[in-house]
Amino acid sequence: MDAAFTAEQDEIRRTLREILGKRCGPDEVKAAVRTADGYDRELWQQLSRQLGLPGIAVAEEYGGVGCGPADLALACEETGRALLPSPLLATAALCAPLIAALGTDAQRSALLPPLASGGLTAALAVPGPALAAALALTGEDAAGQWSGGGRAGGVQARADADAAGGGWRLYGEAAQVLDGHSAPLLLVAAHTGGFARSRTLLFLVREDAPGLVRSRQAVLDETRPQARIQLRDVPAELLGDPAAQAQEADVLGALAATGRTASAVLAAEAVGAAGQALARTVEYVRQREQFGRAIGSFQAVKHRLADLYVQVQAARSAAYYAAWDPDQGGLALAQALEALRMTAGEAIQLHGGIGFTWEHDAHLYFKRAASDELLFGPVHRLRAHAADRAGLFGPSPAPAPTSALTPTTAEGASSAQEKVTV
Numbered sequence: 381m382d383a384a385f386t387a388e389q390d391e392i393r394r395t396l397r398e399i400l401g402k403r404c405g406p407d408e409v410k411a412a413v414r415t416a417d418g419y420d421r422e423l424w425q426q427l428s429r430q431l432g433l434p435g436i437a438v439a440e441e442y443g444g445v446g447c448g449p450a451d452l453a454l455a456c457e458e459t460g461r462a463l464l465p466s467p468l469l470a471t472a473a474l475c476a477p478l479i480a481a482l483g484t485d486a487q488r489s490a491l492l493p494p495l496a497s498g499g500l501t502a503a504l505a506v507p508g509p510a511l512a513a514a515l516a517l518t519g520e521d522a523a524g525q526w527s528g529g530g531r532a533g534g535v536q537a538r539a540d541a542d543a544a545g546g547g548w549r550l551y552g553e554a555a556q557v558l559d560g561h562s563a564p565l566l567l568v569a570a571h572t573g574g575f576a577r578s579r580t581l582l583f584l585v586r587e588d589a590p591g592l593v594r595s596r597q598a599v600l601d602e603t604r605p606q607a608r609i610q611l612r613d614v615p616a617e618l619l620g621d622p623a624a625q626a627q628e629a630d631v632l633g634a635l636a637a638t639g640r641t642a643s644a645v646l647a648a649e650a651v652g653a654a655g656q657a658l659a660r661t662v663e664y665v666r667q668r669e670q671f672g673r674a675i676g677s678f679q680a681v682k683h684r685l686a687d688l689y690v691q692v693q694a695a696r697s698a699a700y701y702a703a704w705d706p707d708q709g710g711l712a713l714a715q716a717l718e719a720l721r722m723t724a725g726e727a728i729q730l731h732g733g734i735g736f737t738w739e740h741d742a743h744l745y746f747k748r749a750a751s752d753e754l755l756f757g758p759v760h761r762l763r764a765h766a767a768d769r770a771g772l773f774g775p776s777p778a779p780a781p782t783s784a785l786t787p788t789t790a791e792g793a794s795s796a797q798e799k800v801t802v
Contacts, residue, residue, distance in 0.1 A: 389454055396431060396458040399423075404462040406741040409603060412465050417562045418596070418605030419465040427466075428498025431455075434472045435496025439480070442492035449641045453648035453703035460652030463744055465603040467501040469649075470558040473642045475502035475567050481634040482582060482620040491565070491584075503563035505554040505585075505609045507534035507570075511755055514569060515639025517710060518761040519768075521632075535570035535611060537583060548572075548583055548618055550611040556755065560607030561596040563587070568609075568616065569631075580631055583616035590614070601751030603744065643709030644702035646756060650716035650749075651696045654723040657745040658688050661727045668732070681730065688723050695719035710769075714762035721749040721759075 385393070403423050412420040427433040437452045438444025445451075452472060459468060476495050479502075480488060494500035506514040510526035513519065535552030550570055560566065566585040573579050585592060591612040599606050620630075662685060665676030675681055695716040702712035724746040728735040735742050753759060767773060 385454075389451060392431065392451065392455060393458060396427075396433075396455055397461070399427065399430070400458060400462040400464060404464050406744065409463055409465060409744065413602040413605065418559065418602075419467065419562075424466055425498055432496070434468060434476075434498045434501075437472060438476055438492055438496040442480075442488060442496060444492070444496040449644055449706055450700075450703040453645045453699065456645050456649040457652035457699070460649035461656040463603045463653060463748060465605070467503075467559045467563060469604075469642075469645070470503045470563065471495055471501045473645045474504045474558075474638060475565070477638045477641060478504070478567060478582065478634055479619065481637070482630065484621050487584070487619065500565060501559065501563045502565040502567055503557050503560040503607075505535075505557045505560055505566050505568045507552060507554050509556045511556060511558075512757065512761075514635055515642060515756075516632075516636035517639050517643055517713070517756055517765070519765050520636075535568055537570040537572040537581065537616070539572075540615065548616045550583060550585065550614045550616045552611055554609040554611075555597070555606075557607045557609050558755075559605060560609050561594050561605065562607075566592075566609065567619065568611070569635075570616075582619040582631055584619055585611070585614055585616045589616070599751065600754075601747040603748060604751055604755070640706040640709045643713040643756070644699065644706045646752065647695070647699035647702055647709065647712040647716040650713070650720045650752060651692065651699045653745055653748055654692045654695065654716070654720040657720070657723045657727045657742065658685070658692055660741070661685070661688075661723075661730050664731055675730075684726060684730070688719075688726055691719045691722060710762050710766045713756065714759045714766070717749065717753050717757055717762075718759050720745070721753065724749045 403420070403426075408420070412418070412423075428435075432445045433455060435444035436447050436455060437449060438446070440446035456468070456473075459466065472495075476492065479491050479495070483491065491500070491502075495502060504511075506526065508526070513521055513526040535550055535554060537548050537550050540547040540549045550568060552570065554560075554568065557566075564587045566587075568583045568585050569580055570583055571578055572581055587594075591614040593610040593612065595608050595610075597606050597608055662676070665681055665685070666674055668675050676685075695712075695718075698708070698712040698715045702709045724742065727742045728740075728746060731740065731742055734740055737743075756762075
């Protein structure tokens with residue numbers, strides 16, 4: 381394992397940090413999340429044109445950059461520093477890998493190029509608040525109970541005999557869909573086959589499909605906009621070839637593989653946010669004076685910041701390793717989410733009275749920490765699942781179903797960060 385960044389990776393980091401530093405300050409973030417889309421479309425197009433950001437991990441044959449998960453994670457560390465509101469996670473880390481793994485040649489050729497160029501965004505819709513379960517982050521579910529269990533609830537699919545070429549109809553509801561209110565393309569997990577032959581499949585739904593109702597939800601973290609999706613007898617297209625997708629294991633395996641890569645990306649993003657929250661706190665305690673001296677000169681404050689520095693650095697190392705080996709993504713995500721939660725909480729404490737006001741920028745990081753743990757955790761379940769997979773407390777369970785989605789190994793990376801000095 382070569383633990384050094386390549387020249388191309390360093391350039392991606394430098395360019396992205398420069399653009400976001402100019403266009404994505406706290407005031408710009410707050411303004412962007414209050415738009416109808418929930419993000420700055422002009423900035424998204426700039427990142428797509430100059431860096432190919434949404435297509436970093438998409439194969440070159442489909443118009444992408446052709447890099448691996450490590451490069452996407454590196455980019456997301458920078459977007460995490462700025463708390464960039466964008467469809468990057470939903471499009472590049474969740475939907476594009478699933479389409480590449482399960483889609484037919486025609487579907488990949490039609491969908492991946494616009495996704496890679498930023499001209500099309502997508503959202504993954506799973507029934508209920510079950511995103512972590514669907515991605516196998518907090519446990520293996522070979523029966524796919526998170527999608528409704530083939531009984532009631534969730535999203536149900538039935539074949540449409542009247543549709544030319546064999547279409548499908550979807551009925552049900554999905555909540556907490558990341559960027560679901562603005563994405564022109566929805567990737568919906570649904571049950572079909574009834575109770576006796578129940579299986580979970582993925583379907584493509586367009587934004588103009590009749591019967592589709594989308595509403596943006598009020599959420600804790602506005603930088604991660606979410607929507608409630610209602611499907612009322614909505615026409616849909618099966619993702620992949622009907623004959624090849626007869627086995628549910630293909631879909632569940634692809635979701636689990638996507639979850640492993642996404643967890644590494646999320647870990648890097650959380651580390652970026654934690655590092656920036658710590659840097660802003662260090663800057664503040666250097667300037668804030670009490671009893672005639674900077675509060676950062678007090679030993680008690682130094683000790684707290686030193687503990688945070690160690691925690692953030694450990695989480696960064698874990699995130700970089702997970703980018704190289706996505707199978708370790710769950711543990712890295714747990715450590716990164718914990719580091720972000722602790723750093724954001726201490727940032728509010730060390731900013732004193734002003735830090736406790738909702739208007740202060742420290743709360744942007746605190747809300748991100750709380751929201752991510754609700755969506756992709758909690759931390760103790762991420763660690764418990766990793767322990768179960770490793771057989772730490774007993775026999776190791778049977779391996780998860782495999783799929784055509786094979787995580788691309790890439791160079792790991794570690795970077796010496798600036799030490800905390802106050």
